[in-house]
Amino acid sequence: MLQTQATSGNSLLAVDGVSVHFGGIVALDGVSFDIAPGQIAGLIGPNGAGKTTLFNCLSRLYRWQGGRIVFDGQSLLDIPRHRIATVGIGRTFQNLALFRSMSVHDNVMLGRHCRTRSGFLSNALRLPRVVREERASAEQAAQLVAFLGLEADADKRVSDLPFGTQKRVELARALASEPRLLLLDEPACGLNHEEVHALGKLIHDIRGRLGITVLLVEHHMSLVMSVSDKVVALNFGRKIAEGTPAEVQQHPEVVQAYLGNGD
Amino acid sequence: MTPASPLTAASAAPGKSRRIALAVLLLAICALPFLVTNYHTFQLTMVLVYAIALLGLNILTGYNGQISLGHGAFYAIGAYVAAILMDKWGVPYWATVPVAGLVCLAAGFLFGLPALRLEGLYLALATFALGVSMPQLLKYKHLEYWTGGVQGIVIMKPDPPFGLPINQDQWLYYFTLAIALVMFLLGWNLLRGRVGRSLIAIRDQPIAAEAMGVNNSLYKSLAFGVSAMYTGVAGALGAIAVQFVAPDSFNIFLSITFLVGIVIGGLASIPGAIYGAIFIQFVPNIADQISKAAPWAIYGVFMIGFVYLMPVGVAGAIRIAWARIRRGSGRNGQQ
Numbered sequence: 001m002l003q004t005q006a007t008s009g010n011s012l013l014a015v016d017g018v019s020v021h022f023g024g025i026v027a028l029d030g031v032s033f034d035i036a037p038g039q040i041a042g043l044i045g046p047n048g049a050g051k052t053t054l055f056n057c058l059s060r061l062y063r064w065q066g067g068r069i070v071f072d073g074q075s076l077l078d079i080p081r082h083r084i085a086t087v088g089i090g091r092t093f094q095n096l097a098l099f100r101s102m103s104v105h106d107n108v109m110l111g112r113h114c115r116t117r118s119g120f121l122s123n124a125l126r127l128p129r130v131v132r133e134e135r136a137s138a139e140q141a142a143q144l145v146a147f148l149g150l151e152a153d154a155d156k157r158v159s160d161l162p163f164g165t166q167k168r169v170e171l172a173r174a175l176a177s178e179p180r181l182l183l184l185d186e187p188a189c190g191l192n193h194e195e196v197h198a199l200g201k202l203i204h205d206i207r208g209r210l211g212i213t214v215l216l217v218e219h220h221m222s223l224v225m226s227v228s229d230k231v232v233a234l235n236f237g238r239k240i241a242e243g244t245p246a247e248v249q250q251h252p253e254v255v256q257a258y259l260g261n262g263d
Numbered sequence: 264m265t266p267a268s269p270l271t272a273a274s275a276a277p278g279k280s281r282r283i284a285l286a287v288l289l290l291a292i293c294a295l296p297f298l299v300t301n302y303h304t305f306q307l308t309m310v311l312v313y314a315i316a317l318l319g320l321n322i323l324t325g326y327n328g329q330i331s332l333g334h335g336a337f338y339a340i341g342a343y344v345a346a347i348l349m350d351k352w353g354v355p356y357w358a359t360v361p362v363a364g365l366v367c368l369a370a371g372f373l374f375g376l377p378a379l380r381l382e383g384l385y386l387a388l389a390t391f392a393l394g395v396s397m398p399q400l401l402k403y404k405h406l407e408y409w410t411g412g413v414q415g416i417v418i419m420k421p422d423p424p425f426g427l428p429i430n431q432d433q434w435l436y437y438f439t440l441a442i443a444l445v446m447f448l449l450g451w452n453l454l455r456g457r458v459g460r461s462l463i464a465i466r467d468q469p470i471a472a473e474a475m476g477v478n479n480s481l482y483k484s485l486a487f488g489v490s491a492m493y494t495g496v497a498g499a500l501g502a503i504a505v506q507f508v509a510p511d512s513f514n515i516f517l518s519i520t521f522l523v524g525i526v527i528g529g530l531a532s533i534p535g536a537i538y539g540a541i542f543i544q545f546v547p548n549i550a551d552q553i554s555k556a557a558p559w560a561i562y563g564v565f566m567i568g569f570v571y572l573m574p575v576g577v578a579g580a581i582r583i584a585w586a587r588i589r590r591g592s593g594r595n596g597q598q
């Protein structure tokens with residue numbers, strides 16, 4: 001416990017020598033970095049670099065064979081998968097993972113699951129506190145739906161909506177869980193130029209107005225470089241650079257990694 | 264499931280007319296036993312019984328995406344719990360219903376725990392195994408003292424209480440109706456809020472559900488338990504209505520019939536359970552009247568016809584038709 005406290009210091013997230021392999025493939029190889037509260041951190045790297053793998057470790061979907069991950073002084077290994085949202089890590093998925101048959105509103109409502117408590121019996125009896133909780137959640141969901149400009153689609157099934165809109169629904173759902181650390185996996189993918197610009201502003205707002213720390217995985221370089229306070233670059237599962245956007249952009253290994261991949 | 268947001272003002276107006284329609288419907292349902300023969304009243308009682316069972320299966324399979332080919336087993340457990348309590352301990356019939364429900368809640372929850380490791384067709388196989396073995400378990404020699412073996416147990420038909428001027432069949436109908444209303448109200452409450460959303464979320468996208476904080480294992484086993492409880496309550500009511508339980512009335516065909524019921528009625532739909540119950544109660548009779556030689560072939564034709572004409576179940580078809588009518592009248596209203 002003491003050791004945990006020491007490594008985390010004043011960082012919100014501490015990734016310390018994390019390694020993941022799938023059979024012979026080394027997806028992450030001793031990756032370490034910290035994120036301070038209130039930071040926007042970019043995570044870049046060519047395809048297959050291990051970015052999503054790291055996210056999946058943070059969600060406890062994948063097991064890591066070496067190293068430690070500490071969130072707010074608590075080892076992630078002590079937190080079961082379904083409690084990750086409750087301790088304050090929210091995320092979006094690279095390939096959308098929405099509840100397809102549900103409306104936009106209900107998807108966002110589900111994001112409130114970790115902040116609400118009513119169970120089977122109290123729901124079946126529809127106790128007054130269930131009604132109250134439901135009403136409060138609905139209000140918060142409506143606010144988020146408005147924050148992301150989804151009002152017109154609130155009652156539509158998500159599977160009927162265009163890709164870009166679905167991405168915003170995922171973001172609203174993640175925000176509904178009131179995360180302290182928000183993991184965004186390629187939010188700009190498939191968006192047009194203006195939408196990317198709006199997304200950059202939105203990420204700034206999420207940090208500025210909601211006070212949420214952000215870890216952003218993105219291939220869209222101008223977006224990452226313009227919003228991030230710091231950037232971590234991965235290649236073949238190894239961290240090759242870490243620093244300010246300007247430093248990382250000029251780092252020879254980063255330049256090499258991207259040129260080598262023809263990206 | 265109706266995803267309508269409680270915030271939209273539009274939902275207030277149809278809410279009122281829907282409430283009036285529901286009240287009229289309920290009155291009609293209450294009047295039915297006085298309009299039809301005793302035998303038909305018995306058949307309607309069975310529709311209510313099946314509707315409860317189908318709502319149970321729909322919670323599991325329709326809402327939560329866990330397929331069960333063995334729900335007849337929980338129906339059987341409910342029926343036998345009721346029959347044994349009445350036969351061996353003289354427990355009044357009405358008191359056996361909640362006990363049957365609780366026993367099945369526990370049985371379903373326990374069966375749901377190992378079932379957590381199974382998905383799709385593998386879960387189908389495991390539940391099939393449960394359904395197919397139940398009749399033989401009920402015939403098991405060392406349980407014969409309780410179960411009555413192959414002979415089963417005969418139950419007395421309850422008399423109407425408080426000297427009500429109605430006959431036994433009518434009383435059973437109202438008794439079953441009252442329980443069905445309570446079960447549907449509880450089910451509706453359960454499914455329209457936080458729990459219902461989580462059950463659907465697990466079906467649609469289990470990884471994201473868990474990432475949003477849903478305890479998938481707990482919810483899935485509880486869904487199994489609640490589902491079995493509904494089906495067990497139905498089993499107890501069915502036993503009282505039929506006045507008889509025997510192992511072979513609860514064969515695998517019953518389980519498959521339940522599955523037919525929820526698919527025809529409408530998956531993940533509460534009224535769908537009622538439509539499905541009407542189908543599984545009456546269509547075999549109709550098929551029998553059409554052809555004594557090949558009633559099951561006729562039943563099959565009905566099934567294919569329904570699935571072909573209403574690919575999202577009767578409930579889905581009604582929903583689509585209703586939406587079309589509303590949209591049409593809305594447009595006329597504006598002009």
Ligand SMILES: Nc1ncnc2c1ncn2[C@@H]1O[C@H](COP(=O)(O)OP(=O)(O)OP(=O)(O)O)[C@@H](O)[C@H]1O
Pocket residue numbers: 022025026027045046047048049050051052053054094
């Ligand atoms: N579940 C898995 N099983 C086997 N291999 C996996 C699994 N998940 C990831 N990998 C492998 O790990 C490596 C890193 O993949 P990852 O998805 O983390 O890359 P990424 O940086 O997110 O790439 P992209 O930019 O294309 O999304 C790849 O070689 C990938 O094939």
Ligand SMILES: [Mg+2]
Pocket residue numbers: 051052053094
């Ligand atoms: Mg990725």
